[in-house]
Amino acid sequence: xxxxxxxxxxxxxxxxxxxxxxxxxxxxxxxxxxxxxxxxxxxxxxxxxxxxxxxxxxxxxxxxxxxxxxxxxxxxxxxxxxxxxxxxxxxxxxxxxxxxxxxxxxxxxxxxxxxxxxxxxxxxxxxxxxxxxxxxxxxxxxxxxxxxxxxxxxxxxxxxxxxxxxxxxxxxxxxxxxxxxxxxxxxxxxxxxxxxxxxxxxxxxxxxxxxxxxxxxxxxxxxxxxxxxxxxxxxxxxxxxxxxxxxxxxxxxxxxxxxxxxxxxxxxxxxxxxxxxxxxxxxxxxxxxxxxxxxxxxxxxxxxxxxxxxxxxxxxxxxxxxxxxxxxxxxxxxxxxxxxxxxxxxxxxxxxxxxxxxxxxxxxxxxxxxxxxxxxxxxxxxxxxxxxxxxxxxxxxxxxxxxxxxxxxxxxxxxxxxxxxxxxxxxxxxxxxx
Numbered sequence: 001x002x003x004x005x006x007x008x009x010x011x012x013x014x015x016x017x018x019x020x021x022x023x024x025x026x027x028x029x030x031x032x033x034x035x036x037x038x039x040x041x042x043x044x045x046x047x048x049x050x051x052x053x054x055x056x057x058x059x060x061x062x063x064x065x066x067x068x069x070x071x072x073x074x075x076x077x078x079x080x081x082x083x084x085x086x087x088x089x090x091x092x093x094x095x096x097x098x099x100x101x102x103x104x105x106x107x108x109x110x111x112x113x114x115x116x117x118x119x120x121x122x123x124x125x126x127x128x129x130x131x132x133x134x135x136x137x138x139x140x141x142x143x144x145x146x147x148x149x150x151x152x153x154x155x156x157x158x159x160x161x162x163x164x165x166x167x168x169x170x171x172x173x174x175x176x177x178x179x180x181x182x183x184x185x186x187x188x189x190x191x192x193x194x195x196x197x198x199x200x201x202x203x204x205x206x207x208x209x210x211x212x213x214x215x216x217x218x219x220x221x222x223x224x225x226x227x228x229x230x231x232x233x234x235x236x237x238x239x240x241x242x243x244x245x246x247x248x249x250x251x252x253x254x255x256x257x258x259x260x261x262x263x264x265x266x267x268x269x270x271x272x273x274x275x276x277x278x279x280x281x282x283x284x285x286x287x288x289x290x291x292x293x294x295x296x297x298x299x300x301x302x303x304x305x306x307x308x309x310x311x312x313x314x315x316x317x318x319x320x321x322x323x324x325x326x327x328x329x330x331x332x333x334x335x336x337x338x339x340x341x342x343x344x345x346x347x348x349x350x351x352x353x354x355x356x357x358x359x360x361x362x363x364x365x366x367x368x369x370x371x372x373x374x375x376x377x378x379x380x381x382x383x384x385x386x387x388x389x390x391x392x393x394x395x396x397x398x399x400x401x402x403x404x405x406x407x408x409x410x411x412x413x414x415x416x417x418x419x420x421x422x423x424x425x426x427x428x429x430x431x432x433x434x
Contacts (some may be wrong), residue, residue, distance in 0.1 A: 007263050007277075007351075007393065007394070007396065007397025007400065007401075017312050027332060028189070029180050032224055035216075036415075037365060041246070042185070043408075045077055045078035046077050046078050046134040046422065046423070046426065047077075047078050047079045047080075047081070047132050047133055047134055048073065048077060048079075048080050048081070048133065048134065048135045048137060048422065049080070049081040049128070049131065049133050049135075049136050049137070049148070049151070050066045050069055050070060050077075050080060050081070050082050050083070050137050050138075050139065051082075051083045051084070051136065051137070051138040051139065051140075051142060051144040051145070051147055051148035051151075052066045052082075052084050052138075052144050053084070053085060053088065053113075053116060053139070053140040053142055053143055053144045054066075054084075054139075054140075055067075055082065055084040055085075055090070055093065056090065056093040057087060057088075057089040057090060057093065057112070057316075058087060058106055058113065059255075059314060059316065060166070060258075060259060061164065061224075061338070061340070061341075061342045062140070062164045064342055065139065065164070065224060065342075066082065066084075066139060066161070068225065068227065068411040068414070068415070069137070069415065069418065070082060071411070071415075072394065072411055072412050072414075072415030072416075073415055073418065073419060076416065076419045077413055077419050077422065077423075079098060080098070081098050081099075081100065081131055081133065082095070082098060082099045082100065083100045083102075083126075083128055083144070083147065083148070083307050084099070084100075084101060084144075085102060085103075085104040085114055085115075085116035085143065086101040086102060086103055086104050086114075087104065087112065087114055091406065092216075092265065093158065100127075100128060102116055102117065102118035102120075102121055102124055103116075103117050103118075103120055103121065104116050104117060105117065109292050110174075110292060111291075111292055112290075113201075115143070116142075116143035116144075117143075118143060118147050120371065123338065124147075124149055124351055124386040125151055125154065126151040127151075128147075128151050129151045129154035129155050130242070132264070132389055133151065133155055133157060134157055134426055135157055135158050135160070135422050135425065135426055136148045136149075136151055136152045136155075136157060136158070136160070137157045137159070137160045137161070137162070137422075138160070138161045138162075138196075139161070139162050139164060140164070140165075141161070141167070141188060141189045141192035141193065141244060144193075144412075145161065148161075148434050149195055156433065157426075157429065158197040158198075158201060158425045158426060158428075158429040159195075159196055159267065159309065160196060160197060160198045160199075160421075160422075161192065161193060161196045161198075161199040162199075162201065162202070162222070163193065163199065163200070163202070163206060163209075163210050163339075164339060164340075164397050165335055165339060166209060166338075166339060167185065167189060167394045168182055168185060168186060168189075168213065169263055169337050170263070171185040171339070173262075173263060175296065186213055186214060189213055189215075190213060190215050193210070193215050193217065193331045194215070194217060196217075197425060197429065198220055198421070198425060199215070199217060199218065199219050200216050200217070200219070200221070200222045201219055201220075201221055201222075202221070202222065202223055202339055202340035203221060203223060203310050203339070203340050203341070203359075203361065203364045203365070204221060204364060205339070205361035205363075205364045206339040206340060206361055207219045207221065209339065209361065211401060214297075217428060220421070222417065222418060223340075223409060223414065223415070224340055224342050224345060224409075224414065225345065225409045225410050225411035225412070225413060225414040225415075226342070226345040226346045226348075226349045226408060226409065226411065227318070227410075227411050228318075228321075228322055228325070228346045228349040228350060229322075229349065230264045230326075230349070230350060230351075231322060231323065231326060234326065237322065237323040237326050237327075238323065238326060238327045239323045240319075240320065241253075241320075241323040241326065241327035242327065243314060244312065244320060244323070244324070245284065245286055245310060245324070246295065247284045251282060251283065251284050252281075252282070252283045252284070252329045252390055253283070253285075253327050253328050253329060254283060254284070254285045254286075254328060254329055254330055254332050254386070255285070255286045255287075255288055255324060255325065255328045255330075255331060255332065255333070256269060256285075256286070256287050256288065256289070257288045257289060257324075257325070257331060257333075257343045257347075258288075258289050258331050258333075258335075258338075258343060259289050259290070259291040260289050260290055260291030260292070260293045260294045260311075261291045261292065261293055261296060261337070262296070263335075263337040264334075264335040264337050264338065265334040265335050265336060265337070265357075265377075266287070266293060266297055266334075267296075267297070267300055268334055268377070268379065268382070269285075269332060269334055269382075270297065270300050270301055270304055270306060270309065271304070271379035272334075272379040272382035272383045272386065273285055273304075273306055273308070273309065273383070273386075274304045274305070274306060274379070274383075275380055275382070275383025275384070276309065276383045276386045276387055277306065278383075278389075279383070279387050281386075281387060283308055283390065284288065284308050284309075285306075285308055285309045285310070285332070286309075286310050286311075286312055286324065287309070287310070287311050287312075288312060288314075288315055288321070288324060289313075289314055290313055290314040295392070297311070299310060303328040316390070317387055322350070325346060325347050325350050325352055326350045326352070328347070328352050328388065329352075329390060329396065330347075330352060330353050330354065330355050330386075330389055330396070331343060331344065331347040331352055331353070331354040331355070332354075332355050332386075333354050333355065333356050333362055334355075334356065334357050334360075334375075334382065335356075335357075335360065335362060336357060336360045336361070336362075336377075338360075338361060338362050339360035339361050339362075340361065340362065340364075341354075341356070344356070344362060344366075344372075344407065345402070345407055345408060345409065348371075348400075348403035348404050348406075348407040348408050348430050349404065349408050351397075351400035351401050351403065351404045352400055352403070353370050353371070353372050353373060353389075353396060353399045353403050354373070354384070354403070355365070355372070355373040355374075355386065356372060356373070356374060356375075357374070357375060357376075357377050357382075358374040358375060358376055358377075359387065365406070365407060366403075366407075369395065370381075370399065371389075371399060371402040371403040371405075371406045372399065372403055372407075373389055373399065374386050
């Protein structure tokens with residue numbers, strides 16, 4: 001019986017092997033020059049710290065970045081300390097002497113996120129500052145930001161901050177669009193980034209967002225990577241996904257992967273799926289993730305008459321997650337809230353194209369029907385794009401292949417670039433202090 005993922009079986013052989021090498025090691029020559037450069041800086045192994053407001057068991061994009069930085073920078077540079085809020089269920093992710101937690105309380109209607117309170121631990125920042133740190137990297141302007149900045153001042157070491165999230169969207173929704181809280185938050189954000197030695201963003205679209213917030217300083221673009229690789233046994237992988245979701249082999253699968261938040265345009269997804277269903281297409285759709293909006297989304301799916309839609313919850317098993325993406329026809333990602341969309345790269349690693357909104361930050365680097373699919377922001381157009389993709393399997397396969405070739409970059413390669421920039425910044429800071 002022919003399966004619905006036939007393009008994978010048509011694209012095997014030597015060309016696939018060369019593409020695997022290109023995806024995983026596309027910057028090998030550049031990496032060698034980077035390593036030579038790092039050796040020539042005269043700086044040996046260094047100790048760094050990552051400060052973040054989210055960390056596993058929270059599984060958002062920021063937490064993923066911190067996890068991958070720690071994993072790869074430990075090998076390249078040396079010890080990486082993690083300074084994060086205490087979160088229930090976090091013990092299995094903490095590493096003795098390298099993970100430093102501070103107390104938290106829940107944030108209403110924003111589970112699993114928590115409000116960090118490092119100041120209630122007397123001398124916490126000075127305790128962190130006694131670590132032999134040579135550079136601090138913060139991933140949020142909120143609790144992580146001021147704490148990391150205090151440590152950098154106490155130690156007189158460089159500090160980097162990455163702008164990951166459209167924070168003002170969160171603030172506006174939390175305060176029902178009130179102007180004053182949004183303006184106060186905007187000023188806090190700009191003050192934070194103005195104190196940094198370097199400010200990083202994941203792509204050019206996110207740089208524009210930070211400019212719109214009012215930041216006028218220099219900005220560096222440091223992209224994200226992926227740890228997803230093609231399954232050694234594709235048939236077994238696809239069977240695992242089908243058994244997990246309870247779907248037949250011939251049914252096309254579409255997935256969304258991420259937090260279940262209304263800011264991510266997920267009600268729009270359901271309205272688009274209703275358009276797809278009305279066109280007579282058979283499909284299944286899975287919202288993979290958790291979040292405060294799940295009850296509302298479940299009710300909306302029921303009200304729209306979409307039994308095809310399921311909510312399997314958060315999937316922490318990376319093997320199972322890979323299987324689910326591998327079985328999918330496409331990743332559906334209509335968010336204007338996200339700055340970069342790590343999951344787009346993860347899907348591309350498996351030759352799974354993404355369907356995104358035209359002119360969204362997540363659409364950067366995607367050309368319509370070349371290495372992804374773009375749609376206008378209305379359910380009819382989005383539903384039509386889904387229908388076109390399902391009706392044109394050969395096109396979908398070619399687009400997925402091109403996504404693999406153009407959007408895929410390994411975290412190891414990203415970490416080599418990050419390490420080079422860390423070393424350069426330490427050297428510049430030392431020269432200025434001399």
